[in-house]
Amino acid sequence: xxxxxxxxxxxxxxxxxxxxxxxxxxxxxxxxxxxxxxxxxxxxxxxxxxxxxxxxxxxxxxxxxxxxxxxxxxxxxxxxxxxxxxxxxxxxxxxxxxxxxxxxxxxxxxxxxxxxxxxxxxxxxxxxxxxxxxxxxxxxxxxxxxxxxxxxxxxxxxxxxxxxxxxxxxxxxxxxxxxxxxxxxxxxxxxxxxxxxxxxxxxxxxxxxxxxxxxxxxxxxxxxxxxxxxxxxxxxxxxxxxxxxxxxxxxxxxxxxxxxxxxxxxxxxxxxxxxxxxxxxxxxxxxxxxxxxxxxxxxxxxxxxxxxxxxxxxxxxxxxxxxxxxxxxxxxxxxxxxxxxxxxxxxxxxxxxxxxxxxxxxxxxxxxxxxxxxxxxxxxxxxxxxxxxxxxxxxxxxxxxxxxxxxxxxxxxxxxxxxxxxxxxxxxxxxxxxxxxxxxxxxxxxxxxxxxxxxxxxxxxxxxxxxxxxxxxxxxxxxxxxxxxxxxxxxxxxxxxxxxxxxxxxxxxxxxxxxxxxxxxxxxxxxxxxxxxxxxxxxxxxxxxxxxxxxxxxxxxxxxxxxxxxxxxxxxxxxxxxxxxxxxxxxxxxxxxxxxxxxxxxxxxxxxxxxxxxxxxxxxxxxxxxxxxxxxxxxxxxxxxxxxxxxxxxxxxxxxxxxxxxxxxxxxxxxxxxxxxxxxxxxxxxxxxxxxxxxxxxxxxxxxxxxxxxxxxxxxxxxxxxxxxxxxxxxxxxxxxxxxxxxxxxxxxxx
Amino acid sequence: xxxxxxxxxxxxxxxxxxxxxxxxxxxxxxxxxxxxxxxxxxxxxxxxxxxxxxxx
Numbered sequence: 001x002x003x004x005x006x007x008x009x010x011x012x013x014x015x016x017x018x019x020x021x022x023x024x025x026x027x028x029x030x031x032x033x034x035x036x037x038x039x040x041x042x043x044x045x046x047x048x049x050x051x052x053x054x055x056x057x058x059x060x061x062x063x064x065x066x067x068x069x070x071x072x073x074x075x076x077x078x079x080x081x082x083x084x085x086x087x088x089x090x091x092x093x094x095x096x097x098x099x100x101x102x103x104x105x106x107x108x109x110x111x112x113x114x115x116x117x118x119x120x121x122x123x124x125x126x127x128x129x130x131x132x133x134x135x136x137x138x139x140x141x142x143x144x145x146x147x148x149x150x151x152x153x154x155x156x157x158x159x160x161x162x163x164x165x166x167x168x169x170x171x172x173x174x175x176x177x178x179x180x181x182x183x184x185x186x187x188x189x190x191x192x193x194x195x196x197x198x199x200x201x202x203x204x205x206x207x208x209x210x211x212x213x214x215x216x217x218x219x220x221x222x223x224x225x226x227x228x229x230x231x232x233x234x235x236x237x238x239x240x241x242x243x244x245x246x247x248x249x250x251x252x253x254x255x256x257x258x259x260x261x262x263x264x265x266x267x268x269x270x271x272x273x274x275x276x277x278x279x280x281x282x283x284x285x286x287x288x289x290x291x292x293x294x295x296x297x298x299x300x301x302x303x304x305x306x307x308x309x310x311x312x313x314x315x316x317x318x319x320x321x322x323x324x325x326x327x328x329x330x331x332x333x334x335x336x337x338x339x340x341x342x343x344x345x346x347x348x349x350x351x352x353x354x355x356x357x358x359x360x361x362x363x364x365x366x367x368x369x370x371x372x373x374x375x376x377x378x379x380x381x382x383x384x385x386x387x388x389x390x391x392x393x394x395x396x397x398x399x400x401x402x403x404x405x406x407x408x409x410x411x412x413x414x415x416x417x418x419x420x421x422x423x424x425x426x427x428x429x430x431x432x433x434x435x436x437x438x439x440x441x442x443x444x445x446x447x448x449x450x451x452x453x454x455x456x457x458x459x460x461x462x463x464x465x466x467x468x469x470x471x472x473x474x475x476x477x478x479x480x481x482x483x484x485x486x487x488x489x490x491x492x493x494x495x496x497x498x499x500x501x502x503x504x505x506x507x508x509x510x511x512x513x514x515x516x517x518x519x520x521x522x523x524x525x526x527x528x529x530x531x532x533x534x535x536x537x538x539x540x541x542x543x544x545x546x547x548x549x550x551x552x553x554x555x556x557x558x559x560x561x562x563x564x565x566x567x568x569x570x571x572x573x574x575x576x577x578x579x580x581x582x583x584x585x586x587x588x589x590x591x592x593x594x595x596x597x598x599x600x601x602x603x604x605x606x607x608x609x610x611x612x613x614x615x616x617x618x619x620x621x622x623x624x625x626x627x628x629x630x631x632x633x634x635x636x637x638x639x640x641x642x643x644x645x646x647x648x649x650x651x652x653x654x655x656x657x658x659x660x661x662x663x664x665x666x667x668x669x670x671x672x673x674x675x676x677x678x679x680x681x682x683x684x685x686x687x688x689x690x691x692x693x694x695x696x697x698x699x700x701x702x703x704x705x706x707x708x709x710x711x712x713x714x715x716x717x718x719x720x721x722x723x724x725x726x727x728x729x730x731x732x733x734x735x736x737x738x739x740x741x742x743x744x745x746x747x748x749x750x751x
Numbered sequence: 752x753x754x755x756x757x758x759x760x761x762x763x764x765x766x767x768x769x770x771x772x773x774x775x776x777x778x779x780x781x782x783x784x785x786x787x788x789x790x791x792x793x794x795x796x797x798x799x800x801x802x803x804x805x806x807x
Binding site: 106107108109110112114115117118121122125126127128129130131202205209241242246247248249250253301302303306307310311313314315318367371373374376377380381512513515516519520522523525526542543585 | 758759760761762763764765767768770771772774775778784787788790791792793794795796797798799800801802803804805806807
């Protein structure tokens with residue numbers, strides 16, 4: 001069948017305008033430095049430079065948050081314009097004369113050419129979640145500067161590069177998954193290790209995300225009520241869309257968001273009424289609740305819970321982030337934390353994240369700077385929706401810059417609250433004792449410059465946000481919520497709305513995380529079924545219910561086990577598990593970049609290999625060092641096995657209490673937990689190293705042979721045109737206008 | 752403003768059926784397209800068979 005693109009007959013189209021702007025014309029336009037352009041880019045560079053100077057060099061009493069925005073946005077613009085342009089020109093060489101999978105395999109559903117601006121929002125909503133909101137909060141322990149530098153430099157050289165490359169290579173392979181590409185490029189052993197590593201990493205990611213929710217909701221009737229209400233709201237939306245008014249997504253989303261806001265307000269009434277006790281749970285009970293929820297949610301049909309929750313989550317995600325950006329720019333809060341804190345130079349780290357700045361800053365902030373998980377998204381839905389090859393830069397590189405900006409705003413929120421409160425909230429109960437008096441004493445004993453926290457301040461803070469306590473609310477979400485409440489109440493509502501905004505923030509983080517838990521469990525189950533199906537073919541049949549149930553139970557059991565372990569950990573779960581989360585996410589990035597390295601070498605682009613090597617080497621060094629610390633460090637707070645041995649020896653010596661573990665049972669729990677954590681560290685490291693070695697071997701072979709035949713799909717000529725980015729060059733506008741005049745409007749741009 | 756609403760509908764996926772119809776006609780199929788209800792069912796069924804992750 002002849003493919004007809006935008007209206008008209010095939011003959012007309014064949015004669016029609018070209019599907020791409022000539023590369024040389026486009027290139028010369030991009031290189032034409034008109035006075036206006038020079039002025040604009042000089043201004044961007046100046047503003048960015050000023051921002052960096054204010055953040056890094058000027059030491060006043062406080063620094064204003066607006067400088068973070070200037071430094072970040074200017075750096076992103078420069079990196080996008082110059083570095084991603086360089087990658088496009090030297091490494092990827094997109095060819096708009098080739099049809100994308102969306103064009104040549106269009107089916108009107110998952111393969112469908114989509115307007116680049118819509119796809120940008122879509123892709124951003126799929127990659128961004130609670131990760132970039134939580135990591136920077138924990139890393140604020142080291143002061144604002146190390147985190148800011150890593151988030152911005154990391155995204156420019158590593159995170160955005162990974163997303164861009166994976167998106168491009170997957171697009172050239174019909175939207176192939178990362179695991180599929182790993183099998184192609186690295187052979188059976190490397191490919192199998194990549195699949196196994198991905199599965200193990202997903203389990204720890206889900207577990208830690210769930211732990212963040214549980215930590216935020218423990219002993220908080222307001223939070224529990226409003227988050228629990230998302231379930232009936234989503235069910236209502238699901239039935240509405242299925243039976244009442246199919247497909248009215250916009251309408252039902254508005255209803256859903258309105259109900260959600262009502263649920264937050266109602267949570268306040270609940271927390272002050274007699275029903276509060278009914279919604280107050282300790283964290284262990286909540287953790288079991290989340291596990292049971294996970295099993296049910298992953299087995300229920302998609303239309304009931306997952307799909308409507310997804311609509312809500314997307315709505316809230318983009319809405320809240322825009323709101324937050326506006327609020328930071330308008331309110332311009334002052335930053336309370338120092339540029340570099342007392343803990344940045346301490347080899348033992350601090351109470352929030354143990355261990356030295358290198359490598360632990362770089363694994364604590366994963367999402368926002370470099371997130372391996374994105375490789376799964378960039379090789380999933382998005383490549384099947386691209387209109388043109390050149391748009392991968394805007395979507396892949398540009399999309400990740402936006403996530404980085406979210407991380408910067410989360411950091412701003414965290415460092416704009418009082419430092420004493422910050423440490424009281426984020427130090428584990430094992431250190432703060434869990435009460436306001438002991439927490440104030442603990443924080444003051446840290447010897448931090450300018451920090452003097454009183455029990456009254458801590459109690460007053462809790463009261464202002466409608467919580468019973470803020471002490472040891474670890475996990476990042478409550479701190480972020482407090483920071484956001486501070487900023488947003490400066491914009492709307494003042495102190496009266498402080499508690500509303502706090503629970504608004506808790507609610508949207510919980511919403512993102514529960515969506516990620518549900519979807520992640522399904523993906524993990526799918527991968528497990530696929531893997532087991534190689535031995536027991538029946539498991540590959542995704543409509544065979546017993547297979548689905550068994551797979552779901554295994555996956556929920558795996559992440560649920562880690563979650564329960566984290567919640568009941570006598571030493572505090574977040575500070576022991578979060579490094580593992582970061583390491584896992586970064587190892588996935590290392591795997592994705594290793595696959596990209598093998599692909600680039602196969603293409604024979606030797607001169608551009610360094611673009612992949614820089615982030616790959618960096619992330620490998622970071623994660624391997626961090627893993628080695630976790631495995632071999634003799635400092636008990638840092639090394640899992642050191643802690644394991646210390647507690648085992650103490651038990652053997654007949655001691656009944658040690659540190660935060662005050663009973664022999666608690667001590668046994670520490671021995672058990674550190675064993676599991678230490679074993680997982682070793683497992684991740686070994687699997688990732690197998691993949692990286694396989695990739696290096698494949699790369700060397702390609703280099704020796706001067707490139708090898710690629711696994712790309714055969715080129716199909718493209719019959720549609722759309723500009724590559726947000727701002728079009730004159731030649732792009734001209735060609736777009738020609739297509740409009742001669743062929744008619746392309747899909748979805750007639751407005 | 753209308754552009755913004757259209758963008759928003761695209762991002763949350765509210766316009767999926769309209770786009771499917773457009774695509775169906777564009778591809779020059781002669782058989783009838785799926786009905787609205789049928790389309791949305793097929794869409795979630797596809798999600799059921801091939802789950803997609805959300806990021807952290």
